[in-house]
Amino acid sequence: MKVxxxxxxxxxxxxxxxxxxxxxxxxxxxxxxxxxxxDQNGIEVEFFQSNLEGEIVDRIQECLGDANGIIINPxxxxxxxxxxxxxxxxxxxxxxEVHISNIHRREEFxxxxxxxxxxxxxxxxxxxxxxxxxxxxxxxxxxxxQAMQEAQKQQAAAQA
Ligand code: DQA
Numbered sequence: 001m002k003v004x005x006x007x008x009x010x011x012x013x014x015x016x017x018x019x020x021x022x023x024x025x026x027x028x029x030x031x032x033x034x035x036x037x038x039d040q041n042g043i044e045v046e047f048f049q050s051n052l053e054g055e056i057v058d059r060i061q062e063c064l065g066d067a068n069g070i071i072i073n074p075x076x077x078x079x080x081x082x083x084x085x086x087x088x089x090x091x092x093x094x095x096x097e098v099h100i101s102n103i104h105r106r107e108e109f110x111x112x113x114x115x116x117x118x119x120x121x122x123x124x125x126x127x128x129x130x131x132x133x134x135x136x137x138x139x140x141x142x143x144x145x146q147a148m149q150e151a152q153k154q155q156a157a158a159q160a
Contacts, residue, residue, distance in 0.1 A: 001042075001142045003135070004067045005034060006059055007049040008075030014100075014128075021101050025128045033128075037135050043142065053077055053084065060087035069141060070095040071134045078103070078115050085114045094141045096134040099124040 007027060010017060015026035031047045038045040046067075048059045056077065063070055070093055074084050078099070088095050095118065102125030103110040116122050121137055123130040 001068045001146070002044040002046070002066070003038070003069045003071060003138050004059070004063050005031070005045060005047045005131075006056060006070060006072040006074075007047070008056060008073055008077050009051040011073060011075055012049050012051070023100070023127050030128045030131050034131055034135050037132060041135075041139050043135075043139060053081055056081075057083050057087045060084070060091055063093055064091045067093060068145070069093055069138050071098060071131070071138060072096070072115070072119075073098045073100070073131075074115050079110055079112045081114055085118050088115065089118045094138070094145075095119045096137055097122045098130045098134045100127055100130060101125060 011027055014022055014030070015024055027049065034047075035045055050056050050059070056074065060070065060072075070088070070091075072084075072088070072095060074081060074097070077084050078097070097115050097119040099122070103113070104124065120141065121134075123133045123137070126133060
């Protein structure tokens with residue numbers, strides 16, 4: 001099972017930008033921790049960061065037939081991007097949205113969320129730990145998918 005982690009604009013600046021909101025951890029450190037967890041749980045993981053909306057749409061589309069799930073922090077595009085929302089909807093893969101900060105307690109404009117309605121789940125306000133929670137959630141989703149596939153196989157075998 002494979003998960004693709006997609007990071008939106010300015011997340012390459014973690015550890016530098018607004019440390020009072022996002023903390024001191026760099027994106028590479030977050031990804032290293034996620035990779036360690038994925039390795040321990042037998043999950044393949046790939047990371048992608050872009051400041052460009054179209055590149056994020058392309059990367060989501062590439063997940064079709066290649067990945068089993070997506071973890072995404074669309075950053076500022078969360079609040080504006082119908083294109084990213086439509087891409088997530090189009091590939092129809094289990095998707096978990098992560099926000100480092102609690103977007104519901106911040107400026108009014110951050111309360112508009114284009115992405116959440118097409119996601120299986122959202123993790124907000126846990127800081128970088130939210131990515132770990134999302135990985136844990138994704139392993140649970142993968143186990144459920146695998147259990148369902150196994151049950152379907154057994155049912156088909158019993159009917160044959
Ligand atoms: C963010 C929240 C967004 O509102 C903001 O534009 C970001 C980061 C978060 O992780 O808390 O860039 O997605």
